[in-house]
Amino acid sequence: MTNALTGRRVAVLAADGVEQVELVEPVKAVRAQGATTELLSIDDGSIQAMNHDVETADTFPVDKKVSEASADDYDALILPGGTTNPDKLRTDPAAVAFVKSFVESGKPVGVICHGPWTLVEADVVRGRTLTSWPSVRTDIRNAGGTVVDEEVVVDGNLTSSRNPDDLPAFCREVVTQFAQGRLHAGT
Numbered sequence: 126m127t128n129a130l131t132g133r134r135v136a137v138l139a140a141d142g143v144e145q146v147e148l149v150e151p152v153k154a155v156r157a158q159g160a161t162t163e164l165l166s167i168d169d170g171s172i173q174a175m176n177h178d179v180e181t182a183d184t185f186p187v188d189k190k191v192s193e194a195s196a197d198d199y200d201a202l203i204l205p206g207g208t209t210n211p212d213k214l215r216t217d218p219a220a221v222a223f224v225k226s227f228v229e230s231g232k233p234v235g236v237i238c239h240g241p242w243t244l245v246e247a248d249v250v251r252g253r254t255l256t257s258w259p260s261v262r263t264d265i266r267n268a269g270g271t272v273v274d275e276e277v278v279v280d281g282n283l284t285s286s287r288n289p290d291d292l293p294a295f296c297r298e299v300v301t302q303f304a305q306g307r308l309h310a311g312t
Contacts, residue, residue, distance in 0.1 A: 129304040131159030136199040136227075138165045138191060138220060138243075142209025145174035145182040146289050147237050151203045154296035155303060163188040163199070167217045178208045192219035196226040201303040206238025206258065206288075215246035225249055228282065233306070235299035237286045241265055244283070254278060255285040 135155050139148055152162050166172050166187040174182040196202075204211070204224070214220040225247035228234055236244060241257045242264060244250050251269030255278055262272040277286045277294040284302050286295035 128159040129300060130155055133160045133200040133303060133306075134198065135160045135162045135201045135203060135303065136165050136194065136196075137162055137203045137205070138214065138223065139172055139185075139205050139207075140166050140168075140210050140213040140217075140220075141173045142178070142207045142213065143172060143174050143205050144178065144207035144210070144238060144289065145176055146292065147205035147207065147240075148174060148185065150292045151205065151235060151237070151296055151299055154300055155201075155203070158300050158304070160201075160303065162203075163194075165189050165191040165194050165223070167191060167213065167220055175207055175209070190219075191217070191223050194223060196223060196230050196232065199227075199232070200306065201232055201299075202227045202234045203299070204234065204236040204240035204243055206236075206240045208239050211239045211242035214243045221247050231282050233282045233284065233299075233302045235284045235295065235302070237291070237295055238288050241285060245270075253283055254280045255283060256287050257285060258288055 171184040171186045176182045228249040238258045245268045254271040276291045277298045
């Protein structure tokens, strides 16, 4: 599947505290298939990534504030994890609205680890099956979703994985789902 994503624009939504490997590896995977990526965040400037939630890692320049972005401008969305990152995103109305709009559009979304917290806040997991980091699973169930403990789960336009160990399978499946393009939300 060489250059399967040529011409596709992928939004990556993250904030300070993003788990670096969950940001870098999916971006590398979609770029390797020809996609262009844009890092969106709640503020201008740069975001501070972390390793294992507690070790300071690299910083990454923000391309655009999420409040200035529209789901219409992108073909797919990546929501990396890290404990702090989605906790910040789910308290930002613009980030929550962007995620809700994206999921409801039927465009593909890849989410890993703690990333589903933003989906929960956007009220888009009801009736959906996902996987996540164990501490997020109760929140998904309480929001009406079903949780399974699998390496990668695809439910309609949502592709989810549990943790950094799942990144090889997650990245492969995200590329596949992003190449297929728009799906019907909830199917």
